[in-house]
Amino acid sequence: MNAPVNILPQPPDVSAPGVGTPARVVRTPGFGQGLALAVRLAWRQLRSEKARLASAIAGVMFACVLVFMQLGFRSALFDSATALIGAMRADVFLMHPLTTASFRPETLPRIRAYQALAVPEVQAAAPIYLAQATFRNPENGSRRAIQLVGFDVESGVMDFPGLAPLVPMLKRPDSFAFDMRSRPEFGAVGQMFRDRGEFPIQVGNRDMTIVGTIEIGPSFGADGNMVLSDVNFRRIVPGRNVSQVDLVAIKLRDGADPAAAMASLRRVLPQDVVVMSATELRAHERAYWENATPIGFIFMFGSLMGLVVGMVIVYQILFSDIAGHLKEYATLKAMGYSNGYLARVVLGAAVILAILGFIPGAIASSLLYDFVGSATFLPLFMTPDRLVQVFVMIFTMCAVAGLLAVRKLRDANPADMF
Numbered sequence: 359m360n361a362p363v364n365i366l367p368q369p370p371d372v373s374a375p376g377v378g379t380p381a382r383v384v385r386t387p388g389f390g391q392g393l394a395l396a397v398r399l400a401w402r403q404l405r406s407e408k409a410r411l412a413s414a415i416a417g418v419m420f421a422c423v424l425v426f427m428q429l430g431f432r433s434a435l436f437d438s439a440t441a442l443i444g445a446m447r448a449d450v451f452l453m454h455p456l457t458t459a460s461f462r463p464e465t466l467p468r469i470r471a472y473q474a475l476a477v478p479e480v481q482a483a484a485p486i487y488l489a490q491a492t493f494r495n496p497e498n499g500s501r502r503a504i505q506l507v508g509f510d511v512e513s514g515v516m517d518f519p520g521l522a523p524l525v526p527m528l529k530r531p532d533s534f535a536f537d538m539r540s541r542p543e544f545g546a547v548g549q550m551f552r553d554r555g556e557f558p559i560q561v562g563n564r565d566m567t568i569v570g571t572i573e574i575g576p577s578f579g580a581d582g583n584m585v586l587s588d589v590n591f592r593r594i595v596p597g598r599n600v601s602q603v604d605l606v607a608i609k610l611r612d613g614a615d616p617a618a619a620m621a622s623l624r625r626v627l628p629q630d631v632v633v634m635s636a637t638e639l640r641a642h643e644r645a646y647w648e649n650a651t652p653i654g655f656i657f658m659f660g661s662l663m664g665l666v667v668g669m670v671i672v673y674q675i676l677f678s679d680i681a682g683h684l685k686e687y688a689t690l691k692a693m694g695y696s697n698g699y700l701a702r703v704v705l706g707a708a709v710i711l712a713i714l715g716f717i718p719g720a721i722a723s724s725l726l727y728d729f730v731g732s733a734t735f736l737p738l739f740m741t742p743d744r745l746v747q748v749f750v751m752i753f754t755m756c757a758v759a760g761l762l763a764v765r766k767l768r769d770a771n772p773a774d775m776f
Contacts, residue, residue, distance in 0.1 A: 396699060400706035403679065414675040418715020418752065419722070421668025425661045425748050426723035427730075432657035433744070434736040438577040439647045440640040441737075442505070445574045447517040448484075448607035450620055451639045452631045457604075459646045461505070461579030463488055465602035470631050474608055477626055479619035481611045484513040485603035487591045490580065494560040495545040502543050504561070505580035508591025515609040518585060520572040527569035528587050534566050539575040540582025541735055547571075562594045576735050578647070606631075661751075669755045672711055676704060676763035701764045708760030712753045719752075720745060 404411045443460060452474065454464035471483040487508035492501040509516055511528045524535050538548045548571050550557065558565045561584070574583045592598060610619050616635060623633045634642065648654040680687065687700055724740045731738035 396702040397706035397710070400703045401710055403703070404707055404710060407679075407682075410675060410679065414672060414711050415714045415718075417671030417675070418668055418711050418756065419719040421664045421671070421755065422716050422719025422748065422752050423723050423726070424664030424667070425751060426719065426744070427726060428657045428661040428664065429744060429748065430723070430727055430730075430738050430740075431736075432654060432661075434731075434738050435578060435647060435653060435657070436644045437737045438575060439579065440643045441575040441577055442507070442580075442583065443636070443640050443643055445518050446486075446607060446636070448515050448636060449610045449616060450480075450608040450623065451634050451636065452483075452606035452608065452623075452627070453634060453639065453642075454630070455632050458650060459579065460488065460605075460643060461490075461577075463604040465599075465604055466606070466631055468601050468603045470627060471603070471606045473627055474606065474623055477619060477622045479610050479614035479622065480608055482513050482515050482609045484509045484515040484607045484609075485588065486516075486605040486607055487588060487595075487598065488604040489591070489595050489598065491562040491594055493544055493582070493584070495543070496547065496550060496557070496559050497545040500543075502581060504540070504544065505583045506561075506591060506594065507583060507585045508588045509607070511585075511587050513609075515607045518572045518574060520570065521585065524570035524572070528585070528590075530567075530569070532564065532566050532590060532593065533569045534561070534584045534586040534590065535570045535572045536568050537574045537576075537583035537585075538571045539573050539735060541576050544582050564594055566590070566594070575737065578653075665751060665755045668715075668752070669759045672708060672756050672759035673762050675711070676707060676760055679707070680704065680763060704764050705757065705760045708756040708763075709753070712749075712756035715756075716749055716752050720748070 404414075439459075452466065452470055454466045456464040468485050471485045474480050474483045487506070489506045489508075490503045491506055493504040494501050511521075511525045518535075520538075521535065527533055528535060536544075536547050536551070540547075547559070547568065551568055551571060556567050556569055558567050560566070566586075572583075572585055576582055586594075592600060608623075610616060620633050620635065627633065690700060691697075720740075727738040727740055730736070
């Protein structure tokens, strides 16, 4: 017959040895063993009431999913906002100092692109024109605003995914390349192009011909994109001043030091332009959405509210559990167990709830990422960094709830219970 398994450490022996009786040596468990025993006790205590355990796990899971979705939306906002800039793949950019975001830029003189060629490290410089025009859905005739990106397609500075083989065709009058990742409200343009080849589409008040597809992705500033030559850009936006551009993309020579080239450009060019690397330009675009708009704050506030809700649920569960077993805790105190050990039991229960709620919450969030991403065309992906970040937040939430619930242990007084 197997001996019963003890889940509690041996309580300290506080009795004095009798006359002629040798003192009994009491072996107390180490910190690690004591912590493991406390967690085992916490698990058995939670498992004893399965309905309450299920409610606690559901509460932690709800908080986990809410935090995952808020952080995912926030990250997708910033990633989509910088999708156009990131897809340009130039080495250095020139921008007006007052430009806050790419969807509403301040113009700068086109001559700055030619002045940049005076720097030996610069191989080519291409002025970029940005504007929005109405795009007529070829399937139902509805109109929707689309982002226009115009530049010298032969300069070799810009390199959107899928652009290189389309350069000769984009030189033709009234031709453009359509962003395959644009929202479906523009119609099944990519599928129609694969089935029919080139066909006309009305952009603005002009009939244009699609000659190929590229990949950029929608953003919060634009639902879709189309790339065309600077000449065709001016055909769609005839009132645009040719001498004023929105950005200048610069390609450096092979082996050139980007930092030295940017320093030379800052010395050569006037103060009406800002010289930025591609990384700095993406950070500038991200900072606008994060600091100059309330969207970033709203998503972070939503994450905080999810943590608060989850913490309240866990606190209520642990508090009710302690209140329901107050006599048992008082008995353990009478046996010699310290408040510190009993607090480890409560915190062990909080850690168990954090783990049991996080795992299904992460799985559910991954499925929601796929569903929402396919519906909105936003870059929603589960990343290892986000998994670690949310787990730390959920673990902290449960630990704080456990620390608050531990205060109830002070009511477990053996003298009052018996």
